[in-house]
């Protein structure tokens with residue numbers, strides 16, 4: 027059977043004039059996971075439109091498209107094209123789960139929720155020539171997951187070819203997050219076994235890893251055993267975690283010991299009223315400054331995530347947030363305009379209040395305002411968002427942030443890392459067009475390993491003064 031798997035791109039990622047590096051970071055892991063369920067003798071091709079031009083002249087029997095909200099329009103175009111050519115077209119992913127009725131108009135079969143149970147069920151039915159029209163995920167487990175088909179990934183086209191997920195979902199329930207809608211009808215947070223996760227890590231070449239799990243620290247027992255197992259592997263890795271998990275004792279130290287060098291942290295807002303409104307209770311009454319101090323103290327860089335436009339935000343939010351982030355010495359920041367995704371509690375609330383102003387899914391990219399903000403105009407929200415990026419990544423701000431580090435090396439690393447992402451965008455653009463994103467990985471590893479030394483030095487200093495002792499814990503299998 028000829029199978030074509032496609033991750034369509036949103037318009038910006040294919041721009042003739044400008045290609046932001048973020049679209050050449052990670053390969054299509056979801057599709058490579060699904061490819062693992064195909065037979066050895068199936069002829070399968072995986073194309074990621076973010077990094078390559080799609081070949082649409084082929085004639086596969088089965089077409090599998092992963093649909094994100096921002097690529098929905100493009101996904102439907104491609105789906106319609108292949109249906110005209112007689113292929114059986116399957117659509118799945120987050121946007122299909124949020125709006126199945128819309129997606130069904132462009133597909134022979136649609137999939138609701140994660141694919142680990144529905145996809146193999148469909149394949150059996152398809153081979154028996156009785157494919158269904160809709161498959162809903164009910165069984166939530168990562169046990170027995172086949173080997174991810176990483177051989178289908180064109181590694182050289184990505185800066186971070188070693189992306190990995192060892193869990194699905196998250197234990198929290200924030201109103202603006204995709205998670206509740208996607209996992210409806212079953213568990214919304216579950217992990218691999220520790221041994222399976224370690225085996226997957228061992229299969230990845232090189233040193234660098236990027237865990238794309240929503241919350242790698244979400245199950246402390248699992249995370250702790252995983253970090254024990256990773257000790258001595260010589261990895262350098264990045265991941266996402268919550269303020270709460272950073273403040274918890276011991277786990278962070280273990281993570282650093284086995285290679286954590288940078289953490290994406292969802293601060294989202296500095297305003298408790300906003301946190302309450304979004305039901306982001308796990309951030310309430312947490313000392314953000316202490317969390318950053320802990321991370322920096324262990325030599326971990328911080329990528330802070332902030333959302334603008336919640337109901338308690340007014341025009342002053344941008345300046346205050348950026349100034350705070352710079353003063354904290356946060357190395358990189360990701361800003362978003364609040365975006366109510368269909369299917370989320372936030373969307374339902376906004377729609378009920380008659381505040382949604384757009385259903386053009388292309389604009390749901392967290393850079394456009396698609397609802398009526400409560401305490402500022404949509405224009406000011408959008409302008410403030412762009413200003414925040416400009417102000418945070420000004421050389422003056424980068425240097426000010428760097429000066430919060432207490433030694434010269436720390437300052438230089440801060441400048442190198444923060445400047446590297448934003449100040450050299452023309453260089454990234456050239457690298458992507460030359461199809462050489464992968465060749466920049468050693469530079470990233472060098473910077474990250476520098477931070478590792480930084481932390482090791484600090485730890486040995488602390489150990490000398492009798493302060494550092496990390497609890498040892500035996501490796502164990504854990505599953506939520």
Ligand code: B12
Nearest residue numbers: 053056092094095096097116118119120137140141391392
């Ligand atoms: C890595 C990532 C990116 C990467 C690359 C994406 C990629 N290569 O896949 C980059 C940086 C480019 C990116 C960009 C953006 N992202 Co992003 N990203 C992610 C992240 C962190 C991980 C994705 C991943 O690999 N997951 C692991 C794999 C195993 O799961 P999966 O891909 O979902 O696939 C499973 C299922 O979805 C399902 N499935 C998927 N497709 C299909 C198809 C069929 C037929 C079947 C049966 C099943 C199926 O089965 C798979 C196995 O279980 C997610 C968060 C998350 N946890 O998913 C956000 C996330 C997907 N991103 C999101 C957003 C909003 C964006 C941006 C718009 C943000 C921005 N401001 O730039 C852009 C635009 C994306 C686009 N191209 O349209 C939102 C999506 C919201 C939505 N409703 O669509 C998410 C959920 C983050 C969030 N919490 O809000 N992103």
Ligand code: SF4
Nearest residue numbers: 196198199200203240
């Ligand atoms: S903590 Fe993050 S991943 Fe978890 S529900 Fe909230 S926004 Fe989503």
